[in-house]
Amino acid sequence: MAGDLAVPTIDVIIPALNEARYLNACLESIAAQRYPLDAVTVFVVDNGSTDATISIAEGFRTNNLRVRVLRQQRRGPAASRNSAIREGNGELLALLDGHCIIEPEWLSSLAGRFSQPELGGCQATTVSRATSPRVQRYLDASGELSNDRILDDTVLGKRNLYPWILSGNSMYRRAAVEPLGGFDEGLRACEDVDLAWRVVLTGYQLAHEPKAVAVHYDTNSWWRFVRKGLGYGAGAAELARRYEPHGAKNKFAPAALLNASIDRSLSSLFYTVGYRLKATRMRLGLDSAPSAHTSSAVAKEFRPWFAWTADQMMRISDRAVYWFREGSAPESVVVHVPSRTRLVLDSVGNDIWRHLAAGRSREAAAESISEYYGISPVTAAADIDDFIEELLAGAFVERRPN
Numbered sequence: 001m002a003g004d005l006a007v008p009t010i011d012v013i014i015p016a017l018n019e020a021r022y023l024n025a026c027l028e029s030i031a032a033q034r035y036p037l038d039a040v041t042v043f044v045v046d047n048g049s050t051d052a053t054i055s056i057a058e059g060f061r062t063n064n065l066r067v068r069v070l071r072q073q074r075r076g077p078a079a080s081r082n083s084a085i086r087e088g089n090g091e092l093l094a095l096l097d098g099h100c101i102i103e104p105e106w107l108s109s110l111a112g113r114f115s116q117p118e119l120g121g122c123q124a125t126t127v128s129r130a131t132s133p134r135v136q137r138y139l140d141a142s143g144e145l146s147n148d149r150i151l152d153d154t155v156l157g158k159r160n161l162y163p164w165i166l167s168g169n170s171m172y173r174r175a176a177v178e179p180l181g182g183f184d185e186g187l188r189a190c191e192d193v194d195l196a197w198r199v200v201l202t203g204y205q206l207a208h209e210p211k212a213v214a215v216h217y218d219t220n221s222w223w224r225f226v227r228k229g230l231g232y233g234a235g236a237a238e239l240a241r242r243y244e245p246h247g248a249k250n251k252f253a254p255a256a257l258l259n260a261s262i263d264r265s266l267s268s269l270f271y272t273v274g275y276r277l278k279a280t281r282m283r284l285g286l287d288s289a290p291s292a293h294t295s296s297a298v299a300k301e302f303r304p305w306f307a308w309t310a311d312q313m314m315r316i317s318d319r320a321v322y323w324f325r326e327g328s329a330p331e332s333v334v335v336h337v338p339s340r341t342r343l344v345l346d347s348v349g350n351d352i353w354r355h356l357a358a359g360r361s362r363e364a365a366a367e368s369i370s371e372y373y374g375i376s377p378v379t380a381a382a383d384i385d386d387f388i389e390e391l392l393a394g395a396f397v398e399r400r401p402n
Contacts, residue, residue, distance in 0.1 A: 011040075012041070014045065019098030029101045030102065045084050092114060100217070123154060124209055126150055129217050165206055203302030245293065332344075351365075
């Protein structure tokens with residue numbers, strides 16, 4: 001039943017600006033979910049549509065699905081999503097674009113991941129389609145919006161300061177978002193990156209759920225598609241300014257313009273112009289700059305002391321954040337935020353860190369590593385002790401004084 005711990009209540013939030021083309025199919029795909037629909041409320045937030053968006057949303061009828069239509073005058077998806085967050089009360093927030101069609105297990109697969117209390121947000125799998133043949137050719141040739149590329153850019157954090165999740169195909173825990181005030185409505189773009197980073201810096205983990213699949217339809221013409229790069233570039237410049245204390249500036253440097261593909265060069269050009277123009281305007285005081293995000297401690301609930309040995313307590317530092325990269329070669333990424341020191345741990349280092357993150361003892365870690373790598377328990381324990389001393393020296397972990 002709704003509210004049961006096994007069936008969390010969900011608010012599905014759809015910001016809508018002229019979404020008439022796919023909105024009905026989007027709502028039908030939600031109504032077809034294999035999830036108790038009495039635990040689901042859909043919010044379609046109109047943001048000044050001039051097409052049939054409102055009439056489609058208001059006219060959608062099914063016996064099993066509640067659809068509420070809100071109107072948000074302030075432009076931008078951040079304001080639209082925030083209005084629905086304030087209006088609803090679901091334990092989970094499913095963020096979906098009105099031009100996405102989800103497969104029947106989307107809600108249940110995402111919601112199932114939140115049995116892990118440390119999980120703050122989860123991204124679904126994206127299948128990108130475009131109505132413009134030229135845009136589709138570009139997507140096919142560049143791989144820019146392939147799911148693997150999206151994951152590298154988002155939850156795996158391979159090309160960014162911290163991991164993040166897309167706001168158009170994901171789910172958040174309400175308790176992770178509400179205390180932060182939701183999305184920053186002052187950002188022109190990249191507000192989803194900003195929210196996710198603030199969630200991560202609180203201490204939550206982000207994840208990817210491959211079984212939850214959404215087909216994303218890009219309805220832009222070629223020129224509208226590439227012009228979006230202006231907004232992305234401007235948003236990246238704002239993020240670079242806000243997270244400069246974290247070392248963000250180099251992560252958002254404008255892309256190289258020269259490329260063998262004319263289309264890719266054009267895409268890079270618009271991004272670069274957007275970035276440089278916004279950065280220049282902020283530097284000259286013509287545009288207001290977002291306030292800097294200074295280093296803050298991770299919430300205590302995510303950094304408990306645990307018994308490392310019979311007479312020694314240990315914990316991960318509340319000044320360090322971390323995330324996991326799964327796959328054929330799993331890794332743990334650990335960042336000491338004040339010093340901007342980043343460790344990418346594989347092999348034994350990754351295994352030890354995961355034991356620390358799970359609050360397991362030195363004895364349990366040594367036994368596991370000894371068995372997995374076929375080394376003696378004494379050697380495993382010595383390797384662990386050496387690694388722990390390095391982590392202590394770098395302030396990634398702390399020992400409680402006796």
